[in-house]
Amino acid sequence: MKKYITLALLLVILLGITVWMTSLGSVGIFKMAPTMKVLTATTRHLQIVAAAELLAIVVGIPIGFTNTRRAVRFVSPVLIGAANVGQTVPTLAFIGIAGAVLGMGYKAAVVALFVYAMLPIIRNTYAGIRSVDPAVKEAAQGMGMSRWQVTWKVELPLARPVILAGIRTSTVVNVGTAAVAGMIGAGGLGEIIITGIAVRVTQLILQGAAPTAALAVILDALFSGLEEVVTPRGLKVLKQAQ
Amino acid sequence: MIKLEHVTKIFPDGTRAVKDLTMEIGKGEFCIFLGPSGCGKTTSMKMINRLAPLSSGKIYIDEVDIMKLNPNELRRGIGYAIQNIGLFPHLTVAENIATVPILKKWPKTKQRTRAEELLELVGMDPGTFLDRYPSELSGGQQQRVGVARCLGADPPILLMDEPFGAIDPITRGKLQDEFLKIQAKIKKTIAFVTHDINEAIKMGDKIALLREGELVQFSDPATLLNAPKDEFVRNFVGADRSLKGLRLHRVRDIMQESPQIVKLGENPVEVKACMERDKLKWAMLVDDQNQFLGWVTYEDLREDKPIREIIQPAAVTAAPETPLNEALSMMLNSAIGNLAVLDEQKRLLGVLTFENIREVLGQAGSAQNGFGGKDR
Numbered sequence: 001m002k003k004y005i006t007l008a009l010l011l012v013i014l015l016g017i018t019v020w021m022t023s024l025g026s027v028g029i030f031k032m033a034p035t036m037k038v039l040t041a042t043t044r045h046l047q048i049v050a051a052a053e054l055l056a057i058v059v060g061i062p063i064g065f066t067n068t069r070r071a072v073r074f075v076s077p078v079l080i081g082a083a084n085v086g087q088t089v090p091t092l093a094f095i096g097i098a099g100a101v102l103g104m105g106y107k108a109a110v111v112a113l114f115v116y117a118m119l120p121i122i123r124n125t126y127a128g129i130r131s132v133d134p135a136v137k138e139a140a141q142g143m144g145m146s147r148w149q150v151t152w153k154v155e156l157p158l159a160r161p162v163i164l165a166g167i168r169t170s171t172v173v174n175v176g177t178a179a180v181a182g183m184i185g186a187g188g189l190g191e192i193i194i195t196g197i198a199v200r201v202t203q204l205i206l207q208g209a210a211p212t213a214a215l216a217v218i219l220d221a222l223f224s225g226l227e228e229v230v231t232p233r234g235l236k237v238l239k240q241a242q
Numbered sequence: 243m244i245k246l247e248h249v250t251k252i253f254p255d256g257t258r259a260v261k262d263l264t265m266e267i268g269k270g271e272f273c274i275f276l277g278p279s280g281c282g283k284t285t286s287m288k289m290i291n292r293l294a295p296l297s298s299g300k301i302y303i304d305e306v307d308i309m310k311l312n313p314n315e316l317r318r319g320i321g322y323a324i325q326n327i328g329l330f331p332h333l334t335v336a337e338n339i340a341t342v343p344i345l346k347k348w349p350k351t352k353q354r355t356r357a358e359e360l361l362e363l364v365g366m367d368p369g370t371f372l373d374r375y376p377s378e379l380s381g382g383q384q385q386r387v388g389v390a391r392c393l394g395a396d397p398p399i400l401l402m403d404e405p406f407g408a409i410d411p412i413t414r415g416k417l418q419d420e421f422l423k424i425q426a427k428i429k430k431t432i433a434f435v436t437h438d439i440n441e442a443i444k445m446g447d448k449i450a451l452l453r454e455g456e457l458v459q460f461s462d463p464a465t466l467l468n469a470p471k472d473e474f475v476r477n478f479v480g481a482d483r484s485l486k487g488l489r490l491h492r493v494r495d496i497m498q499e500s501p502q503i504v505k506l507g508e509n510p511v512e513v514k515a516c517m518e519r520d521k522l523k524w525a526m527l528v529d530d531q532n533q534f535l536g537w538v539t540y541e542d543l544r545e546d547k548p549i550r551e552i553i554q555p556a557a558v559t560a561a562p563e564t565p566l567n568e569a570l571s572m573m574l575n576s577a578i579g580n581l582a583v584l585d586e587q588k589r590l591l592g593v594l595t596f597e598n599i600r601e602v603l604g605q606a607g608s609a610q611n612g613f614g615g616k617d618r
Binding site for chain 1: 291293314315316317318319322324325326327328329330331332333334341342345375376377391392394401
């Protein structure tokens, strides 16, 4: 309950700042972004995040999963290591490179964010599947489950909470990263922030930053709820027992 | 039922885990794969359901070469239980038990009733446990569910890899006893892996003793104990093999069925005279329903004391099914040194003395030496 109150309070403050800044109309000679502009920027922002995230899920989970298979056990340390190292590369560098290679704009932003979002998903999928008790897998196979059934009925359900945690992390991080993507002309709330920085108007920066933060908070809460739903009941009982 | 012919397993790193293993497990037989760790016993068992692929040789189940069967179909027809149990933590007890029925696409209601039946069979209350999750069960309960699960679709064959390994000795003993009772009812053909000689002797009809992938001796437990084939077997079964052999006998087999009894109302003087005539030091006291009350010793009998005042109640009594090793330990702990054998209604069935046990040990001793005569 306390958690929800904090959350609601935070959202009220962030949205309040957004509305307040928008209502200023202009600061000195600089015009604030009109309401419509804030709304379209928010939509664009979400679009970038959603597109990158979807791609990251579709590509990242299979990569993470494949790396747990025996056949590739010689490659997987390298790949998983690369995924870990990749996360230490600053987002700005990712976006800059994507912009330079693919040209400025929306597409480059989605590609950069997709690559960046994929890393925690690969890592968590790998870790989640690897953490399944070998005895459980052996029992499943020994009782006549096919490889496919072991994966679908045992490995994935057990790894699901960990995989989802990876998706949650990468989504929340990406809301912030998408703001940086404003620099390569991808649109979104980053555009308002960058304009604000360029003309040194704090109010304008806040007008872009507050809704960005609100988006991150909302998405994080949504995923937290989703984790609760997809975690198998038997595992929750386990947590309580410990 | 299960026939292994020149079965060999060579791991990719070149280790020869099982070498030219040839043996046969009969229908309804409880066969133990016994040996020190690394002897290839688990690998041998796992080759039967193809979890470990054969390098060479053949395995037949009911005369059918297992390599000709689909491995998943083969495994669904063979119960499988392992030491680490491997219950599915995200599924309920009912779903765990019904794993194979679900794979075989049994109707839902049939899955449920089967899970209920099996839970009852392993001594757990279906009403309480069917919808619980494995993490809510104690270690012993998890092992029971593991056993129930391997019986899921009523397979004729069970493969069990130290299924009672990961629990405390007391619970293990209890589960072993219960499983033996279950096996007496269901008569499965069982391949059971253990490194514990005591478990092997207690559970097995036949014991296959392996060393470094080779079958050293394949015989019934009594032969293994009484006639070890070589030094390795002798060492493995241990110096106390005569004592271990006691486990193979039950009180019922050697007890004296008509002991000297005394009725509650009898006259002490007459009783004393009677015992003097038969040179008895003790007698067993029963009431009118033949229920055992305790011991009466010759020295305690007095003219002026009614018998009910000199009873020495028995701290421990045995049942006809009690194994002799347990009976012996009870006797060592009782003041009288003899053991009353009672049925479930506490009625006297007979008595067990040290003499009786010594006779059994004597037989084992003579067999060990390979001579027919008494050794001394």
